[in-house]
Structure formats: C-alpha cells, structure tokens
Amino acid sequence: MLKTDRQVLVESKPESIRSLYDKYAGVLLGYVQEIVKDRKLAEDCLVRIFCQLSEEFGDENSESPRNWAQLQRYAKVKLVSYTAVSGRTIANGEMFRRSDDPFLAALSAEQKRVFVDIYYYGKTPVMLATDLNKTEEFIRKTLKEAFAILRKSGEN
C-alpha cells in the first residue's frame, strides 16, 4: 500500500528533528541559558522546545525552522509562554545588560542594550524607542551597527 504524505512526514520526523538538534541544540541551550541564567531550567526549556517542534512538525500547515534565525524566532515565541521563564526574563534583563560578557564587549553601552533587549528579551524597536526616549529609526540604526560590529568581531 502506498504511504500518504503525512505518514512519510511522521516517519521521517525523528531524523529531521535530529539533524536540527545536532546543528542547533548547543546554540539554543546557550541562547536560553543567557536568558534564564539557570542551567537546569535552560535544559528543560531546550527539551520542551524540541518536543513542541516535533509535535508541530507533522502539521502540514506549519513550516518548520530550517536555520538558526528561524529556530531562534520559534524558540522566542515558545519561551514567552513558559511561566517559569517569563518572570526570570524580566528579572535578568538588567543584570545581563550590565554584564561584562566578552562576546558583547565590542559594543557600546547603547548598542549592547539595544541588541540584548531585542535578541534575548524580544523587545520591539517601538518598545525600546519608548524606553530609551529615542526614535524608532535610531533604534534600528543602532541595532544595525551592533550587528555589524558583532559580525566583524566574529570574523577576527
């Protein structure tokens, strides 16, 4: 008997998720760890995100993430719904912005705040513009600069 598309999808799922896991589990764990500042909770979140991903993967209507940018956006949405994480996110935001993370050392205080608040804490340029009393355009430019600096420091 011929298999349906759905059957094929479900049966090939562990391999697809596995390849995504092999490629990005470490990056995702590092990302979540920076947000929650708790290794055990970060590991739990990693499992939950991949479990949810595997459940949604079989749905023909949902497009699964294929690269880190897409997976990160997916994870960000999921993390917001985990109550254990959402409280910590707010609490750790200020602490993380002030931290001397060597990775972010090349950025100015303003660039660091914009990058961290957007990348890790999911703030929008509009929200940040209000927080910092700047224009939205300024926030976008600062983000672009921060991105360019990080890219260069990564190349060196």
Place this chain on the structure above:
Amino acid sequence: MKINEYIESGVLEAYVLGSASEAEARELLYLKAKHPQISEALRDLEIDLEHISQSMAITPPPGTWPKIEANINEIIKARESDALTIDMPYRDRSSESSKSRKSSQFVEVEAESGHMRISKIWRWIFAAVFLLGKIFLACAIYFYIENSHNEKEIEILKTELQQIKSLR
C-alpha cells in the same frame, strides 16, 4: 521604494532577530520575493546571526536527545493508535523508561490544568457498562410493554369468563 535604503533601514536585522512587527514581516516577505537583493541580504544576515550565536553555544548534557526522542516516538505511536489516546503533556514526560512505560498505561482525560489520569482498562469497563445499560434498558421496555399487554389480555379473559358465568 529604494531597495538599498530599505536594506540599510535596519528592518532586516529586526526581522532576523524576531522583533519586527507583523506588518513589517509581511512587507519584508513580499519584498523578498520581489527583489533578489533583499533575499540575499536576509540570507547573509541569517548566516551572520548563526556565526554570532555559535560562539555562545553550550553542549547539551548527554541525556537530552533520548528525552526528545522518547517524546517523538510517543507522538508517532499516538498518531498511529486510536483517536481516543491523548498524549501526555511535556512537563509530565521523562526520559526514564519507567515513567515512559507508566504513561503508556494511562489516558489523559483533561487538559494540562487540573488533570485526572485513569488506567486504560477503564475505557473497556466504561464501554461494557454503557452497553449493558443499553441492553437492560431495552429489556425493561420490552418486558414493560409485554406485561401491560398480558394484563390487558387477562382483563379481557376475566370479562369473558364473567360473561360466560352469567349466561349459565
């Protein structure tokens, strides 16, 4: 719209980091399909973000994948088995095989909040009780109708007997 200005505006970075508004994302995806420069710039940014994030990666503990794999296998089994079997929520799942075995013996009958777990054997008991209830109900109705019919016949016979007696 000038494409270079759009690329330089920082919208692409906001989108890649997941902070663009819905309207911005929609516009970006529309323009991406129309202008290969935007598509290329977006791809470059995604690669850059991947490089940036790699430097902050942490190797997950060895038991992480088996937990996820057990979950995937459960999903596949659940989809293959009958529609009554509802999967366990993630937080109740564990990599430990004992828990996994335990979960396969129970049916989730409510959502995550306020759950109740019952043994799968109760499904058959409930079905049997329901079926027996139906049979008893049908029997009760049948015997009730039969009884009232018989009573009517007895009444008729009694009247006939009385008539015969009175004729004699």
